[in-house]
Structures are given as C-alpha cells and as structure tokens.
Amino acid sequence: xxxxxxxxxxxxxxxxxxxxxxxxxxxxxxxxxxxxxxxxxxxxxxxxxxxxxxxxxxxxxxxxxxxxxxxxxxxxxxxxxxxxxxxxxxxxxxxxxxxxxxxxxxxxxxxxxxxxxxxxxxxxxxxxxxxxxxxxxxxxxxxxxxxxxxxxxxxxxxxxxxxxxxxxxxxxxxxxxxxxxxxxxxxxxxxxxxxxxxxxxxxxxxxxxxxxxxxxxxxxxxxxxxxxxxxxxxxxxxxxxxxxxxxxxxxxxxxxxxxxxxxxxxxxxxxxxxxxxxxxxxxxxxxxxxxxxxxxxxxxxxxxxxxxxxxxxxxxxxxxxxxxxxxxxxxxxxxxxxxxxxxxxxxxxxxxxxxxxxxxxxxxxxxxxxxxxxxxxxxxxxxxxxxxxxxxxxxxxxxxxxxxxxxxxxxxxxxxxxxxxxxxxx
Amino acid sequence: xxxxxxxxxxxxxxxxxxxxxxxxxxxxxxxxxxxxxxxxxxxxxxxxxxxxxxxxxxxxxxxxxxxxxxxxxxxxxxxxxxxxxxxxxxxxxxxxxxxxxxxxxxxxxxxxxxxxxxxxxxxxxxxxxxxxxxxxxxxxxxxxxxxxxxxxxxxxxxxxxxxxxxxxxxxxxxxxxxxxxxxxxxxxxxxxxxxxxxxxxxxxxxxxxxxxxxxxxxxxxxxxxxxxxxxxxxxxxxxxxxxxxxxxxxxxxxxxxxxxxxxxxxxxxxxxxxxxxxxxxxxxxxxxxxxxxxxxxxxxxxxxxxxxxxxxxxxxxxxxxxxxxxxxxxxxxxxxxxxxxxxxxxxxxxxxxxxxxxxxxxxxx
Numbered sequence: 001x002x003x004x005x006x007x008x009x010x011x012x013x014x015x016x017x018x019x020x021x022x023x024x025x026x027x028x029x030x031x032x033x034x035x036x037x038x039x040x041x042x043x044x045x046x047x048x049x050x051x052x053x054x055x056x057x058x059x060x061x062x063x064x065x066x067x068x069x070x071x072x073x074x075x076x077x078x079x080x081x082x083x084x085x086x087x088x089x090x091x092x093x094x095x096x097x098x099x100x101x102x103x104x105x106x107x108x109x110x111x112x113x114x115x116x117x118x119x120x121x122x123x124x125x126x127x128x129x130x131x132x133x134x135x136x137x138x139x140x141x142x143x144x145x146x147x148x149x150x151x152x153x154x155x156x157x158x159x160x161x162x163x164x165x166x167x168x169x170x171x172x173x174x175x176x177x178x179x180x181x182x183x184x185x186x187x188x189x190x191x192x193x194x195x196x197x198x199x200x201x202x203x204x205x206x207x208x209x210x211x212x213x214x215x216x217x218x219x220x221x222x223x224x225x226x227x228x229x230x231x232x233x234x235x236x237x238x239x240x241x242x243x244x245x246x247x248x249x250x251x252x253x254x255x256x257x258x259x260x261x262x263x264x265x266x267x268x269x270x271x272x273x274x275x276x277x278x279x280x281x282x283x284x285x286x287x288x289x290x291x292x293x294x295x296x297x298x299x300x301x302x303x304x305x306x307x308x309x310x311x312x313x314x315x316x317x318x319x320x321x322x323x324x325x326x327x328x329x330x331x332x333x334x335x336x337x338x339x340x341x342x343x344x345x346x347x348x349x350x351x352x353x354x355x356x357x358x359x360x361x362x363x364x365x366x367x368x369x370x371x372x373x374x375x376x377x378x379x380x381x382x383x384x385x386x387x388x389x390x391x392x393x394x395x396x397x398x399x400x401x402x403x404x405x406x407x408x409x410x411x412x413x414x415x416x417x418x419x420x421x422x423x424x425x426x
Numbered sequence: 427x428x429x430x431x432x433x434x435x436x437x438x439x440x441x442x443x444x445x446x447x448x449x450x451x452x453x454x455x456x457x458x459x460x461x462x463x464x465x466x467x468x469x470x471x472x473x474x475x476x477x478x479x480x481x482x483x484x485x486x487x488x489x490x491x492x493x494x495x496x497x498x499x500x501x502x503x504x505x506x507x508x509x510x511x512x513x514x515x516x517x518x519x520x521x522x523x524x525x526x527x528x529x530x531x532x533x534x535x536x537x538x539x540x541x542x543x544x545x546x547x548x549x550x551x552x553x554x555x556x557x558x559x560x561x562x563x564x565x566x567x568x569x570x571x572x573x574x575x576x577x578x579x580x581x582x583x584x585x586x587x588x589x590x591x592x593x594x595x596x597x598x599x600x601x602x603x604x605x606x607x608x609x610x611x612x613x614x615x616x617x618x619x620x621x622x623x624x625x626x627x628x629x630x631x632x633x634x635x636x637x638x639x640x641x642x643x644x645x646x647x648x649x650x651x652x653x654x655x656x657x658x659x660x661x662x663x664x665x666x667x668x669x670x671x672x673x674x675x676x677x678x679x680x681x682x683x684x685x686x687x688x689x690x691x692x693x694x695x696x697x698x699x700x701x702x703x704x705x706x707x708x709x710x711x712x713x714x715x716x717x718x719x720x721x722x723x724x725x726x727x728x729x730x731x732x733x734x735x736x737x738x739x740x741x742x743x744x745x746x747x748x749x750x751x752x753x754x755x756x757x758x759x760x761x762x763x764x765x766x767x768x769x770x771x772x773x774x775x776x777x778x779x780x781x782x783x784x785x786x787x788x789x790x791x
Contacts, residue, residue, distance in 0.1 A: 128466075135455040167625045346617070421627060
C-alpha cells in the first residue's frame, strides 16, 4: 500500500535522527511522485482494492478510535520528570491536532495518586462548612439540576515550566502540551451552593477529590460563585476516567490543579486551608527566594504548533500553513502576531474564529516558503490589552526558578531542510 | 470582581452561565449526617482548626517512618532516587535549582499533618492513626534539625510552631508588577536590531524519542518539581526508562506456552508495580526487590534486598510464590503478610492479577 511509508515516516519523525532518515528514504521520493505529474499516477489509473471490495460493517467498532494511520497522535510523557507514572503527567499531541477542541482520548493527564475508577452509583458530593444545610448529592441528583454548556481551556500551571532555565524539550507537545480545551456540560457552583445556602462569612471554598491524593485546594468564594461549574460531560460524552469521571470541577481561566477531579466535597470556610498543593507546590519562587502564592490565573499565551520540531516541513518550497493556538485566562484572544525573524518584525495572523473567553483560539498564517531559515514565533494579545511577553521579560521580573506560569514567546528555528528545533534567541 | 475580569466579561458570563434564579429551591440532595461530615471533613488549617486530638515525638515517629515512608523518602527523609525529599535544602531558595523541602520551603506545619494524614503513605492513604501522624511530623521536623528528638508535637502546640520559611510567601502581585509593562502596544516593525540563537534544546537532548532511541539521561534537565535530577542519577534513570518492550524481550522466548495476549496485558498492569519493582536484564532492587523469576520461587529470598521480618520469615519457613499465594498477596498484600513493607493497595480485579502473574511468569531468572 503506497500510503504506508507516509505513516511510518510520521511515526519516526519525532526525533531528529528519525526525521533525517525518513526524509532521505521516502520523503523526497513521495513528494516528487505525487507532484510531478510526468507519469500517470497509478493511484488514479489503477482500480484500487478499496474501490472494488468492501469495507467494514457498521458494528465493526461500536466505539470508534482513530484509524491506524494516526497511531502516533497520542499522549506522551517525559519519564525523567517524575519517579513513577502514578504521580505524573503526560502531554497532549497539540502538534498534530487542529481546530480548538481537544479530543478526550489524547487530552493530557496529570494525576497525583493515579486515575481512579469511580462509578456514578458510588459517587457522592458533599457540601459542608459555613452553609445553612450541609448536603449530600448523588450523581442522579446532579443530573436533575439546571444545566449549562461552555467551552474552556485547562492549562497546568507547570506547562512550559521545563523551559525556564533554557530551551529544553524539542516539540510543542512537550513544551506546551499540558493543555486541553473541551466543551463542558454540568451545573454551576452557584446553583449547587445556593441549594446549601452559603453563609455571609464564607469567603473561601475548599474543594477536594475522592482519590488518595485528594488534591485539596482553596478557591475564593467570589470566583466560585462567578463562573465555576462542575462538569459531568466533556465534548458531548461522559468525562474519561483520567479526567475525573464521573464529576470534575471547572475553574475557567485558572490553573489546572484547581480543577479537582473526582470531586467529592466542597467546604465553605472563612480562611484558606493552605494545603500542600497551594504551599509546597503551585507557588512561584522569585530570584530573591521569596515566593508568590495564589497565582491562580493563567496569563495570555500562544505557540506555533506547526511547523515545529515534531512537525517538520516535508513538502518543499511553496505554500506553507503556519498554525498554532492562543489563549488567555483573563479574557478572550483579540489577536495573534507571527514573526519569522525571531521578533524583529511581526505580522498579524488570521484567527479561525473570533476568540472566546478563556478558551483556545486557533490561528493561521499562510506563507510562501522558499526554503529560507526562519526563527518562528507567535505572540498573543487578549481583551485586557495584555501582550504575551518574551522569556527575557519574564525572567527579569521572576528569575528562573518559578517553575509555574511560564507564558513566554516560544521560538522554533526552522532550517532550510524543513527541520525545526526549540531554541532561545537574543 | 475587577480583579478577575473586566465588567463586560462579567455581564456576558452572567447571561450565559447563570441559571434561573432559584434561591435554593430545588429541594435536591439530602442533609449530610454528622458522622458523614466527620468522615470526610479532615482538612487542617494553619490555625490548627481541624486537628484531631493526639501527640507524638520523633523517637516514636522514626519507627513509623522507617516502616512506612523511608522506602521512598529515605531513612532521614532525604529522599530516594526521584522520590520527594522532605528534609534539607536550607538557604537554597535564592540559588539556581533551590531544594524545596518541608524544612526549607513549607510555610505551615499544619500542611504537613494534613497531607500525611490524608494522602500518605503513597498507595495506602488514610491508614495512619493520629498519634502516628504526630510522631512522623515530629520526625520530619527533627530530620530538618528544627526540634530535638524528644520534643512532643500535639494538637495543642502544632499550630504555634513556626517553620523557617513561614514569612517567605506573598500574594500574587502580577497585577502591579507585570500587567502594566506587559500591556504596552505590541511592536510590529524594527523591534530589535539583531537576533541571535542563544540556546538549543538539542544540546541537552532530553526529549523522549522513539523507542529505539533510548531515553536521554537528563543531566541538566529540570522538571515540574524544579529540582534538577542529581548528577549521579542518570544511570538509574536511564535504566528505569528503558522501554518495557525491551525488558520483556528475552522472556518471551522462554514460555511459548503462556498466552501472549495475557502476558502483554500483564506487562501493562505491571506499570503499577514498576515504580518499586524492576524486571528484565540487569534489573536491580529498588523500593521493592527485583522480580525476575519470582513465580514459584521461595518468598523473601532476592539477594541484597532488606525484607520485612515477616516476609523473610515466610521464606525461611519454606513458603513459595505459587499462583494462590500471589493472588492473595496481590489482591491485598497485608492479607498474606500482615506487616509487609509493600505499601500497595492491591489489584482488585482477578483478571489483572492473572495477567500480571502470567507476565511475571514469562520472565526468566
């Protein structure tokens, strides 16, 4: 089958060595064959197997997965980051996706004590603390409440965190893949909390999960009542186990660690708990050794997803689609600029659709590439007027040790052969 | 509210997100019982609210810690391999790669009690008695040179204990320190004179590659925890990172009889064990003993591994890891060896146990 080599190339194209070998072996030949048109293309002139015989019946896959040629579009982890895979993280293959919705099956996972299996029947949600009536809800109760559907991105505060001290990981999946964007269906926290009757002294809401880590976090009551919700559906279907089935918290625009999975309890309090996840972790250490706490909101950020180290240019000179994602936890994306010379000059990119509040925005930049070297960057602006900063600007304020909230402009060095590398520029 | 978003946004959200005014009138859910609240409401605040009655010192704590925590966190809470370090790192916060531990970084002892009580030991959370937790808290403070070993920590004095970095935190100030300067009009032309590449990711080469590449040893790499893996570590890390497919390769030849699909399923289940157990060529002991050839071998006999007294005794008594014993142990380790050091909750599903046993059986000595 003539499309097999293409697939193989994609599979090994994730490393530099693999990419070069693949281009040498099949890449150029393939381009020449498809494009030249000097000899008739047998894919057209000869009757193909799929055009003559029969395909699979309707029930071959009661729940369909991507076709095998897409088997490299998967989550990947970086094994040296953590001691084991139970308390660990993997990354969304953003380099190979398009549009804005992240399919659940390849949306990144972060667990602190593994993904647990909790059925709807065994699910309970408790609201207690400074409320008129502490309540317990079953899953069935939640399904009877007035429902909302909204799309939001979830970004881990540590996304791009490995890049503070220098360019480190070669691929947008690894540098920016701790993000996903889904359409959530569920119930607002306002609806739930009003059932219990929140007392005026309750200024905080402590939320925790049913898993062993519990991942307890304190959220200002103001935010909880403003736009937070619990979700039981994502992209139209039940949440996946790894994203908190049957119920997770949605905290729009704020760091992913607050979006507690397997949500089991919400306690109205008059002070933050200062749990491990809001002291030991998710605090940002500055150069002088002091640390910012409660850095919840995710600032505006963007990245070119293709071309990028895992998505080299393999088609030669001519039309090239440069594309990427932009988002802001403080509002909507109003514009994205692209630079091909490392930030000397910028040109506005085309947004696939107007940006929406706290959700991913897709951008495109159509370019006629003539094999020139590029230092490719993107820069997002949001509805507050905030412009995505450079890494140098961020370091000047924060130093290199803050781990979290690195929303700097990313640079890919695209070489004349189409290969791309993660670099830092002056 | 302006802190979180501008007014237009709030109005927009009010339109889309708010639901019909109900004033708690749905009548859904039921009142939570006091016993239920007591069972789940365990969080402890910096002012000590939520602490259960109890006490302990480092002398008692050391015993519990050695038994239930040291396998991952080290005998002196200094951490083993890539597992979290709980002690040390004093005065490193303003240096490159600070070492953040309970002693050097954490602001409140309440957090330590809360987290251990709720989430540790890893794999057996919510099994410690309050006195054990107080003892461990004391031992971790002692390991950080913050108290003497006979200092008693209790619900009475825990909240008043001040950690060295208690004053080291301030509330998010991006609004005043960053937003103004990062909201200047974006430059479009002649933004800088010259651009040079100052750093390449390929220099470190820590990106996971295809399976044949072997995973890079992360010499200078830094992860979410901030700390760069120590220079001495790459050897162990590279070993741990070796693709599972390679480890299983020699085995497949030996037991042609076993169902390959089952072995493959078992290899997946084994990911839950791999944090503590190594298998395959050159496998060494880690938190748990290496498990090559363990099926039908005597218990507690892997050379160089320090077993619990009970596991070692079982081996001396001639007990072997046959199918039945493995099933019992893997379903709930403590049901076979009451004081086993293996802090693992167990595999509930029989098919997972069958699969992992088939996989272990496929591994030669």
